[in-house]
Amino acid sequence: MKPRPATVRIAAGQGFWGDWLEAPHRQVTGGPVDYLMMDYLAEVTMSILQKQKSRDPSLGYAKDFIPQMERILPIVAERRIKITANAGGVNPRGCAQAVAETARRLRLGGKLRIGVVTGDDLLGRLDGLLARGHELRNLDTGRPLSDVRDRVVSANAYLGAWPVVEALRGGADIVVTGRVTDTGLTLAPLIHTFGWRPDAWDLLAAGTVAGHTIECGAQCSGGNCQVDWERIPDLANVGYPIVEAAPGGTFEITKHPGTGGRISVAGVTEQLVYEMGNPAEYITPDCIADFTSIRLEQTAKDRVQVSGVRGRPATDKLKVSIGYFYGYKAVGTLVYAWPDAYKKAQAADRILRERLADLGLTFESVLTEFVGADATHGPLARASTPLDQLPEVQLRIGVRSPEKAAVERFTREIAPLILNGPPSVTGFAGGRPKPEEIVAYWPALLDKRTVEPCVEVVDV
Amino acid sequence: MKKRAGRRKKVPLVELAHARSGDKGDTANVGLIALKPEYYPILVKHVTAARVARHFKGMISGPVERYELPNLHALNFLLHGALDGGGTISLKTDAQGKVFSTALLRLEVEVAR
Numbered sequence: 283m284k285p286r287p288a289t290v291r292i293a294a295g296q297g298f299w300g301d302w303l304e305a306p307h308r309q310v311t312g313g314p315v316d317y318l319m320m321d322y323l324a325e326v327t328m329s330i331l332q333k334q335k336s337r338d339p340s341l342g343y344a345k346d347f348i349p350q351m352e353r354i355l356p357i358v359a360e361r362r363i364k365i366t367a368n369a370g371g372v373n374p375r376g377c378a379q380a381v382a383e384t385a386r387r388l389r390l391g392g393k394l395r396i397g398v399v400t401g402d403d404l405l406g407r408l409d410g411l412l413a414r415g416h417e418l419r420n421l422d423t424g425r426p427l428s429d430v431r432d433r434v435v436s437a438n439a440y441l442g443a444w445p446v447v448e449a450l451r452g453g454a455d456i457v458v459t460g461r462v463t464d465t466g467l468t469l470a471p472l473i474h475t476f477g478w479r480p481d482a483w484d485l486l487a488a489g490t491v492a493g494h495t496i497e498c499g500a501q502c503s504g505g506n507c508q509v510d511w512e513r514i515p516d517l518a519n520v521g522y523p524i525v526e527a528a529p530g531g532t533f534e535i536t537k538h539p540g541t542g543g544r545i546s547v548a549g550v551t552e553q554l555v556y557e558m559g560n561p562a563e564y565i566t567p568d569c570i571a572d573f574t575s576i577r578l579e580q581t582a583k584d585r586v587q588v589s590g591v592r593g594r595p596a597t598d599k600l601k602v603s604i605g606y607f608y609g610y611k612a613v614g615t616l617v618y619a620w621p622d623a624y625k626k627a628q629a630a631d632r633i634l635r636e637r638l639a640d641l642g643l644t645f646e647s648v649l650t651e652f653v654g655a656d657a658t659h660g661p662l663a664r665a666s667t668p669l670d671q672l673p674e675v676q677l678r679i680g681v682r683s684p685e686k687a688a689v690e691r692f693t694r695e696i697a698p699l700i701l702n703g704p705p706s707v708t709g710f711a712g713g714r715p716k717p718e719e720i721v722a723y724w725p726a727l728l729d730k731r732t733v734e735p736c737v738e739v740v741d742v
Numbered sequence: 743m744k745k746r747a748g749r750r751k752k753v754p755l756v757e758l759a760h761a762r763s764g765d766k767g768d769t770a771n772v773g774l775i776a777l778k779p780e781y782y783p784i785l786v787k788h789v790t791a792a793r794v795a796r797h798f799k800g801m802i803s804g805p806v807e808r809y810e811l812p813n814l815h816a817l818n819f820l821l822h823g824a825l826d827g828g829g830t831i832s833l834k835t836d837a838q839g840k841v842f843s844t845a846l847l848r849l850e851v852e853v854a855r
Contacts, residue, residue, distance in 0.1 A: 325767075325829060326829055326830050421767075422767050422768065422769075506762070508760040508761065508762070508843070508844075509760050509777070548760065548775070551773075551775050551814050551815075551816060552760065552761075552762040552773065552775065553762070554773075554814060555762055555771070555773020555775065555811070555814070555816055555818055556762050556763075556764045556771075556773065557764035557765065557766060557771060558764075558771050558773055558809075558818050559766060559771065559818075559820065560809055561809050561811050561818055562809070573811060573814075574810075574811050574812070574813055575813065576813055576814065577813060578814065590813075608830070608831060611831075611833060613833060647826065647827075647833060649826060649833040649834065651834070651835055653835065657835040657836070658835060658836055658841045658844075658845070659841070659844070659845045659848065660800065660801045660845075661799075661800050661801065662797070662798075662801070662845055662848050666848070678835065680833030680834075681833070682831065682833055720830050720831055721830055722827075722829065722830055722831050723767065723828070723829050723830070725767065
């Protein structure tokens with residue numbers, strides 16, 4: 283048996299679908315790394331991908347992933363860097379197929395193995411699950427899924443690190459998954475490298491914290507950081523984070539030399555509390571991590587050590603992410619200029635609402651914001667800012683309805699205001715807003731035993 | 743912070759803390775982090791869940807929960823009903839609650855001296 287390495291370096295290459303296209307290439311060329319972790323899936327991404335797959339059965343994965351792989355595969359093959367990515371969306375096999383074709387085109391046939399993790403997709407099994415008494419109640423509202431069953435467009439269980447570990451043990455160089463947790467993509471290489479056991483809860487929690495720290499990419503290395511933000515160096519050239527971990531569960535967050543950004547206790551702390559619920563119970567399929575046990579220390583410039591992480595046994599449930607058709611919405615904007623910009627925008631809002639009422643249109647919600655005055659901080663901003671001298675204000679008004687026709691009619695009521703409403707108005711260059719279909723998010727829990735992850739490893 | 747012995751002074755949280763916020767469904771979370779460890783007890787004492795609920799009156803429709811992370815000198819607030827339904831449903835500019843962070847930093851606390 284080969285001796286286990288003393289450290290492993292896992293680089294974050296994408297923090298969400300749409301993240302910086304340069305990051306993965308920079309991460310595999312900027313210095314030594316063992317793994318590249320790429321997170322693509324947010325809460326509603328699966329339903330977007332399901333929609334794409336329903337139009338074309340060969341799609342349904344993060345298409346950006348393929349050109350990314352085309353660019354870096356020769357490098358990762360040469361340097362033996364492994365990749366974990368949940369880019370597979372609702373079609374991991376299709377995604378793996380596209381990666382394999384790309385690899386063969388780059389003459390890497392016979393040099394790479396691709397692992398595919400599936401089993402998270404429950405869409406075809408929903409009626410069976412409901413019939414067997416799994417109610418899939420909404421975690422926020424408590425309502426049973428039967429309320430919206432006929433409108434469901436996607437349903438995926440969050441799988442954890444273990445199926446990814448199985449793929450790595452099977453020799454996969456690139457692991458493409460469906461809905462594997464963001465943290466699992468980082469935890470899996472740690473389990474695989476160090477041989478962590480399934481009941482080593484503190485270690486699994488440490489790896490989970492490592493994953494949470496880098497899952498949003500540069501948001502822990504100087505991006506979106508409030509402390510001393512003007513002096514964070516060279517964000518144009520920001521270095522994405524790298525976890526450098528030891529077998530005992532202590533790890534450091536760092537980045538490649540010569541890159542911009544900053545790895546500081548302040549920035550790492552901001553990321554640790556990001557999207558946090560109860561910090562003592564960060565629940566994943568792999569463990570429960572206790573964020574109140576984390577210790578942080580700046581050990582060198584751009585290097586923060588994370589230690590002391592405690593964990594508890596995983597629960598017997600998996601979270602399920604369900605997307606269902608909700609209705610339609612549209613948002614229209616107009617910009618009013620000084621003088622009286624704010625008053626004019628307010629007047630335009632009143633006129634528009636009166637016209638919508640006169641047309642007999644009703645909406646589930648009509649929301650008005652005045653960008654430049656109160657769109658982000660609401661009444662807190664209005665109370666502390668002199669609003670009568672604002673140089674400009676953007677009127678931003680949105681509507682939501684189950685009926686497409688009402689939303690459609692609303693979109694035609696914006697432009698007329700330019701000529702038949704309050705003066706000094708501009709900013710309609712983008713044209714009429716388009717009604718947008720809303721696919722809403724339905725989080726639920728499901729017994730772990732009902733979900734069987736499937737792992738395949740194939741040669742390219 | 744300007745000091746004057748024996749007096750109390752109103753200080754906005756932006757001088758004592760930094761913050762990051764995000765979303766889970768229709769709930770926004772705000773992690774509030776002391777700029778210096780010695781400010782953390784001030785946050786614990788003054789920035790209660792009730793105080794934060796008053797601060798965000800008119801902006802959130804549900805209750806506020808508070809959790810403590812003394813190890814990180816941080817408090818975590820859950821603001822329920824903050825995002826007009828959240829995610830794709832929301833009509834808000836800040837549908838994902840990204841800037842509730844600095845909105846909380848507007849809150850003023852009374853500190854000694």
